[in-house]
Amino acid sequence: MNHNPVIVEALRGGIVESAHRGAYAVVDADGRLHSTVGDIERPIFPRSAVKVLQALPLVESGAADRFGLSDEQLALACASHNGEPQHVAAAAAMLAQAGVDAGALECGTHWPYRDVAQRAMAARGETPSALHNNCSGKHAGFVCLGCLMAGDGDRRAFLSGYVKPDHPVMREVTAALQASTGFALEDTAVGTDGCSIPTYAIPLRHLAHAFARVGTGNGLRPGHAAAAKRLRAAVAAAPFMVAGSERFDTRVMQRLGASLFCKVGAEGVYCAAFPEAGLGVAIKIDDGNNARACEVVMAALIERLLPLGDGDLDFVHRLSDLALVNWNGIEVGRLRAAGPLHRT
Amino acid sequence: MNHNPVIVEALRGGIVESAHRGAYAVVDADGRLHSTVGDIERPIFPRSAVKVLQALPLVESGAADRFGLSDEQLALACASHNGEPQHVAAAAAMLAQAGVDAGALECGTHWPYRDVAQRAMAARGETPSALHNNCSGKHAGFVCLGCLMAGDGDRRAFLSGYVKPDHPVMREVTAALQASTGFALEDTAVGTDGCSIPTYAIPLRHLAHAFARVGTGNGLRPGHAAAAKRLRAAVAAAPFMVAGSERFDTRVMQRLGASLFCKVGAEGVYCAAFPEAGLGVAIKIDDGNNARACEVVMAALIERLLPLGDGDLDFVHRLSDLALVNWNGIEVGRLRAAGPLHRT
Numbered sequence: 001m002n003h004n005p006v007i008v009e010a011l012r013g014g015i016v017e018s019a020h021r022g023a024y025a026v027v028d029a030d031g032r033l034h035s036t037v038g039d040i041e042r043p044i045f046p047r048s049a050v051k052v053l054q055a056l057p058l059v060e061s062g063a064a065d066r067f068g069l070s071d072e073q074l075a076l077a078c079a080s081h082n083g084e085p086q087h088v089a090a091a092a093a094m095l096a097q098a099g100v101d102a103g104a105l106e107c108g109t110h111w112p113y114r115d116v117a118q119r120a121m122a123a124r125g126e127t128p129s130a131l132h133n134n135c136s137g138k139h140a141g142f143v144c145l146g147c148l149m150a151g152d153g154d155r156r157a158f159l160s161g162y163v164k165p166d167h168p169v170m171r172e173v174t175a176a177l178q179a180s181t182g183f184a185l186e187d188t189a190v191g192t193d194g195c196s197i198p199t200y201a202i203p204l205r206h207l208a209h210a211f212a213r214v215g216t217g218n219g220l221r222p223g224h225a226a227a228a229k230r231l232r233a234a235v236a237a238a239p240f241m242v243a244g245s246e247r248f249d250t251r252v253m254q255r256l257g258a259s260l261f262c263k264v265g266a267e268g269v270y271c272a273a274f275p276e277a278g279l280g281v282a283i284k285i286d287d288g289n290n291a292r293a294c295e296v297v298m299a300a301l302i303e304r305l306l307p308l309g310d311g312d313l314d315f316v317h318r319l320s321d322l323a324l325v326n327w328n329g330i331e332v333g334r335l336r337a338a339g340p341l342h343r344t
Numbered sequence: 345m346n347h348n349p350v351i352v353e354a355l356r357g358g359i360v361e362s363a364h365r366g367a368y369a370v371v372d373a374d375g376r377l378h379s380t381v382g383d384i385e386r387p388i389f390p391r392s393a394v395k396v397l398q399a400l401p402l403v404e405s406g407a408a409d410r411f412g413l414s415d416e417q418l419a420l421a422c423a424s425h426n427g428e429p430q431h432v433a434a435a436a437a438m439l440a441q442a443g444v445d446a447g448a449l450e451c452g453t454h455w456p457y458r459d460v461a462q463r464a465m466a467a468r469g470e471t472p473s474a475l476h477n478n479c480s481g482k483h484a485g486f487v488c489l490g491c492l493m494a495g496d497g498d499r500r501a502f503l504s505g506y507v508k509p510d511h512p513v514m515r516e517v518t519a520a521l522q523a524s525t526g527f528a529l530e531d532t533a534v535g536t537d538g539c540s541i542p543t544y545a546i547p548l549r550h551l552a553h554a555f556a557r558v559g560t561g562n563g564l565r566p567g568h569a570a571a572a573k574r575l576r577a578a579v580a581a582a583p584f585m586v587a588g589s590e591r592f593d594t595r596v597m598q599r600l601g602a603s604l605f606c607k608v609g610a611e612g613v614y615c616a617a618f619p620e621a622g623l624g625v626a627i628k629i630d631d632g633n634n635a636r637a638c639e640v641v642m643a644a645l646i647e648r649l650l651p652l653g654d655g656d657l658d659f660v661h662r663l664s665d666l667a668l669v670n671w672n673g674i675e676v677g678r679l680r681a682a683g684p685l686h687r688t
Contacts, residue, residue, distance in 0.1 A: 010611070010632060013535025015545060017389055018611050018632030021365075045361055108671025115455065115462060122463035133671060191357025192676040201359060267354070267362050287631040288354060288362030327452025327477060332536040 004038035004286055005339045008293045010324065012333035019338070020293035022268065022285040026305065027208035028278050029218035031182075036205075037340045043188050043201030044284045049265030051138050052078045052231050053210060056176040058141040059227035063148035067097040074234035075241035076137030080264060082244030083112025083132040090241060091131045094140035098147040100155055105130035106163045107139040107195040114244060135195035137241070142169050142197075163196040170197060177202075180220060181210040194266060204282040207271055211280030215261065215273030232261050232273070248295045248319070252302070255315055259306055262298055270294040274305050281305070292335055296320050300337035317343075348382035348630055349683045352637045354668065356677035363682065364637035366612065366629040370649065371552035372622050373562035375526075380549075381684045387532050387545030388628045393609030395482050396422045396575050397554060400520040402485040403571035407492035411441040418578035419585035420481030424608060426588030427456025427476040434585060435475045438484035442491040444499055449474035450507045451483040451539035458588060479539035481585070486513050486541075507540040514541060521546075524564060525554040538610060548626040551615055555624030559605065559617030576605050576617070592639045592663070596646070599659055603650055606642055614638040618649050625649070636679055640664050644681035661687075 008020040023038025055077045058064050064074060072086075073094050081087040095101055111118045111128045121128065130136060142162055146169045150158035162169040178185045181202050189201040212218075214232070217225035235242050239253035242263070249262055262272035268285030281301055285293040299319035302308075308316060320343070324333040337343065352364040367382025399421045402408050408418060416430075417438050425431040439445055455462045455472045465472065474480060486506055490513045494502035506513040522529045525546050533545040556562075558576070561569035579586050583597035586607070593606055606616035612629030625645055629637040643663035646652075652660060664687070668677040681687065 012389060013533045013543070013545065015387070015533045015535075017535070018630065020631050043359070045356060106672070108673075110671050111459065111463075115459065118459060118463055119455075119466035122466040123469065125467065189357045189359045191359075191361070192670065192674055194670045194676070196670060196672050196674060199357070201357065286362065287364050287633060287637075289631060289633070293631075326536065326538045326540060327454050328450070328540050329452075330536060330540060332538070 007037065007337065007339050007341050008285070008296045008335065009338040010292070010333060010335050012324070017333065020285050020287060020289055022283060022293065022297065023204055024281065024283040024297060024301070025204040025208040026279055026281050026301065027205060027212050029209070029212040029216045029280070031209050033205070034279055040204040043203050044269065045191055045199045045201050045267065046207055046271065046282070047193060047199055047265035047267055047269050048080045048135065048138075049263050049269040049271040049282075050177060050207070050210070051080070051263060052214060052228070052261065053177050053180045054138065054173045055141050055231055056180065056224050056227045057172040058145050059230050060223040061145055061148055061172070063144045064230075066148055067094070067144050069094060069097070069144065071234040071237040072241050073137070074231055075238040077141030078231055078235055078263065079137045079242040080134045081137060081241065082114035082117060082247065083128070083134065084114060084117045084244050087137065087241065087244060088131045091136040091140045094137070094144060098144045100143060100147065100159070102129050102131050104143045104156060104159050105133070105136060105139050106161075107133045107135045109133060116245070133195065139195065142173065145169055145172065165190070165198045174198070174200070176224065179224060180213055181206040204284055207282035208280040211271050211273040211282065212278060213280070215275035215280060216278050232258065232275070235261055248298070252316075252319070256302075256306070256312060260302065264290055264294060266290055268294055270298045272298060272301070277305050279305060296322075296335055296337050297341065300341040300343070303343070351381065351681065351683050351685050352629070352640045352679065353682040354636075354677060354679050356668070361677065364629050364631060364633055366627060366637065366641065367548055368625065368627040368641060368645070369548040369552040370623055370625050370645065371549060371556050373553075373556040373560045373624075375553050377549070378623055384548040387547050388613065389535055389543045389545050389611065390551055390615065390626075391537060391543055391609035391611055391613050392424045392479065393607050393613040393615040393626075394521060394551070394554070395424070395607060396558060396572070396579075396605065397521050397524045398482065398517045399485050399575055400524065400568050400571045401516040402489050403574050404567040405489055405492055405516070407488045408574075410492055411438070411488050413438060413441070413488065415578040415581040416585050417481070418575055419582040421485035422575055422579055422607065423481045423586040424478045425481060425585065426458035426461060426591065427472070427478065428458060428461045428588050431481065431585065431588060432475045435480040435484045438481070438488060442488045444487060444491060444503070446473050446475050448487045448500060448503050449477070449480060449483050450505075451477045451479045453477060460589070477539065483539065486517065489513055489516065509534070509542045518542070518544070520568065523568060524557055525550040548628055551626035552624040555615050555617040555626065556622060557624070559619035559624060560622050576602065576619070579605055592642070596660070596663070600646075600650070600656060604646065608634055608638060610634055612638055614642045616642060616645070621649050623649060640666075640679055640681050641685065644685040644687070647687070
């Protein structure tokens with residue numbers, strides 16, 4: 001981490017007010033490096049950026065078909081969502097289709113990420129449940145997988161403790177992560193994520209490789225390749241479900257469709273697949289900033305890696321070099337890609 | 345900024361997940377360096393960390409006495425507050441005592457910083473005004489100063505545009521900033537702050553020097569020394585008003601009283617005065633993180649610079665080396681002072 005360069009700058013009054021250092025890898029499905037900045041070999045926790053990899057068993061196992069999951073619901077299984085009413089309803093429906101309810105979720109409870117949604121709930125006199133947790137769709141996917149695995153047994157008894165590394169559900173999820181990244185997870189650092197599942201430290205190079213595989217299917221076993229294709233199509237069909245109102249992932253995929261799949265994770269991580277270019281991307285911001293810094297880097301890489309028409313290029317450039325506006329609507333500075341990503 | 349060391353680390357699963365670089369200066373009232381880390385000569389925007397310096401004219405001018413401002417109200421003039429009902433009421437009262445209302449404020453409107461306060465307002469069907477802006481107390485102080493300066497003239501006409509650098513009110517505020525820091529503001533970069541007033545780039549060394557002067561009175565002209573003493577006493581008497589529920593500044597000053605005055609600013613800035621030690625502190629986190637990173641550094645410096653009994657030492661150490669807890673209440677990592685600030 002020591003020598004990663006500045007890749008995002010926040011400017012005010014003509015000077016750099018704050019700066020973010022980080023690293024990224026762009027890799028093809030054969031593992032060849034397309035371009036890199038900083039240390040891409042240090043294992044980092046990918047957090048929620050790899051939800052699509054963790055959702056592969058949901059589809060490959062047949063659970064998604066068994067319980068009739070829709071595109072919206074499959075997109076939610078890959079989501080860090082805003083807790084808006086559509087997200088909450090979709091998570092509840094996934095559980096109901098599998099024959100259980102929100103009591104099965106082990107992700108914990110928090111108020112919706114989106115403040116507008118929080119205030120709307122408060123105005124209705126509501127309080128949050130685990131369904132409002134930004135990870136509720138991923139967990140509903142784990143629960144669906146567990147319900148299939150439970151067979152004719154007691155579903156709730158089987159599901160208990162599904163967030164633990166040695167639970168049969170989590171073993172399947174971890175195996176998919178290992179298969180898609182090609183990184184030996186038994187030998188790496190393991191932490192506990194915000195929603196209580198294990199998170200394994202994986203180098204950016206391997207994460208980018210996994211996303212190149214997800215985008216192309218090359219290097220994945222047939223069941224995973226088919227699952228990745230279906231999950232990408234689901235997110236492209238329902239990009240609102242993967243994040244929500246005013247969120248970067250939703251806005252970019254609403255605009256650019258299936259030409260990319262991108263997903264933010266906590267602590268400054270971002271991963272993406274560019275299927276047509278055959279490339280995968282993984283970004284880590286050293287300081288863990290997962291809003292402004294990651295998004296600017298991802299936008300700058302989209303500008304470089306996707307063939308965009310003028311309108312789309314302008315749309316993306318406004319995300320890699322954007323105005324900072326104060327409470328009176330006055331432009332007070334800019335946030336922009338810097339150093340190796342600076343576009344002159 | 346290039347060579348500032350890592351001073352805060354976030355750990356998870358036994359490894360460093362994210363890290364914050366930065367610099368700080370600890371200086372006495374004669375300008376002698378007590379201890380420093382990183383680049384303390386580069387001018388940085390102090391943002392809201394210098395509100396106490398910007399409030400000196402409110403007291404020195406006689407406006408605070410003329411309009412009968414209480415300790416709570418003077419503390420609010422130095423605040424970046426949560427927008428809780430007590431803050432909003434105190435800002436409204438300051439304006440009423442000066443004979444104007446919230447229409448005089450030019451800080452812009454936002455929902456309260458504190459989500460609990462937002463939800464309580466939504467439940468009551470309320471929407472925010474400029475009084476809920478975290479800077480409303482500082483602006484109410486500017487308005488009180490302006491009402492005094494307007495004399496027998498039209499107060500609202502005089503006040504119009506008070507946020508502009510060349511308005512008589514802002515000239516007084518800037519002159520106090522220059523006098524207390526000893527830094528030539530006419531030659532430095534100037535930006536626009538979130539609340540629309542100018543923010544001048546000042547090196548950490550000069551900011552720390554200003555806070556040593558504020559803590560001791562040494563090196564300030566008599567009117568500023570008396571004003572600084574009164575403002576510090578007001579904040580020590582009403583620390584809730586300078587920030588609010590669960591906020592670092594409020595918690596630390598509620599616990600440690602007048603032995604320090606500390607104030608956070610946007611983009612990773614923190615300033616403090618330690619009156620008994622005769623020292624001032626100024627911190628800048630490179631990446632602009634003004635919650636977790638700044639607070640950990642400030643707590644680590646309080647541990648080093650203040651003579652604390654066991655109970656207080658334990659209280660402060662829990663702020664410089666703290667558990668990161670997930671949505672299920674599980675400890676998933678730690679946030680701690682690092683590098684030159686690491687306490688073995």
